[in-house]
Amino acid sequence: MSRELSPIDKAKFVAARRAVDFVEDGMRVGLGTGSTAAFMVRCLGERVQQEGLRIRGVPTSSRTAALAREVGIDVVTLDEARWLDLTIDGADEFDGDLNLIKGGGGAHLQEKIVATASDQMIVITDAAKEVETLGAFPLPVEVIRFGWRATQALIGEVLVGMDVLGRDITLRMNGDAPYVTDEGNHILDLHLKRIGNPRQMAMVLNQVAGVVENGLFIDICDRVIVGHGDGRVETRDINEGTSEEVRLEFPEESNLFNDLTD
Ligand SMILES: O=C[C@H](O)[C@H](O)[C@H](O)COP(=O)(O)O
Incomplete structure (x- = not known):
């Protein structure tokens, strides 16, 4: 229609x-x-x-x-x-x-x-x-389902000391169940509010075990x-x-x- x-x-x-x-x-x-x-x-x-x-x-x-x-x-x-x-x-x-x-x-x-x-x-x-500075939109990070909570914790650790204004990390949901991507993975949304150094952020996130790819395109x-x-x-x-x-x-x-x- x-x-x-x-x-x-x-x-x-x-x-x-x-x-x-x-x-x-x-x-x-x-x-x-x-x-x-x-x-x-x-x-x-x-x-x-x-x-x-x-x-x-x-x-x-x-x-x-x-x-x-x-x-x-x-x-x-x-x-x-x-x-x-x-x-x-x-x-x-x-x-x-x-x-x-x-x-x-x-x-x-x-x-x-x-x-x-x-x-x-x-x-x-x-x-x-x-935007002037990226980060108001929550940054999606695709992670392997296995051990996603450990991956979430590790991402939380690497965010310490980075130029961001927020550090909340939420698991993306699809109704009552975690969202599953076309590749069978989950997505963590990083509520950073500001990403002062997007290039560094993109590189650092992809070093964390369990991370498949982040949503920064540099x-x-x-x-x-x-x-x-x-x-x-x-x-x-x-x-x-x-x-x-x-x-x-x-x-x-x-x-x-x-x-x-x-
Ligand atoms: O995963 C989805 C993509 O990156 C989209 O291109 C992005 O979310 C923009 O979508 P929309 O055009 O619906 O705002």
Whole structure:
């Protein structure tokens, strides 16, 4: 069923729509996860169906894989694609250096593997996710289920002495049961409020036994595309130091908005 889009949804939609302009015929494309990435997968599917765009898509979650197939994208694994031309994904926070927090939807492990196996990563987002300093959004850390409480305690110890404002660590839940990722792991959310040194944090966390991957993406994102509810879309390129703005129209009626669940 089609539904009226909120201003935030409109912002996500225009960012997604602009991002698919960067996809060219023949590309191998990493497909992110989350509500913003879902718009991008739908827009890409539209180009495949209407323009005959030929791409291979590597999804970053089972949810994205299902949506990509539904909209007619040729889905392959990362091992089949080997290397990607471009990955387009959402984020939970980004700073002025285009460092990111990801994993609010529990997919940051596959997302980081796919993004780092790509020539370029584009992040699509609404303006509310831009921050001066990362950390207001709880930092997701994927951990092995075995001994997760010990891993939680060890993470608590390494946080002592780091430039943070909070040290609460919670196990992500799915109703009454712990959340389980596509890789069969759990997620600990670190409520740090401020991450003064994200590069150091990312390295230190991955040294803890039981940690599989943290949600900090440092020096991985090349461009951020920021959508606004009025149709404005700003594209910033960190490598070229450029920024450009365009305005996109919303389609009056579109099946791109059908059955939005992500
Ligand atoms: O695990 C999920 C991903 O990192 C998402 O890309 C991130 O949480 C942003 O999701 P959304 O576009 O729904 O805000």
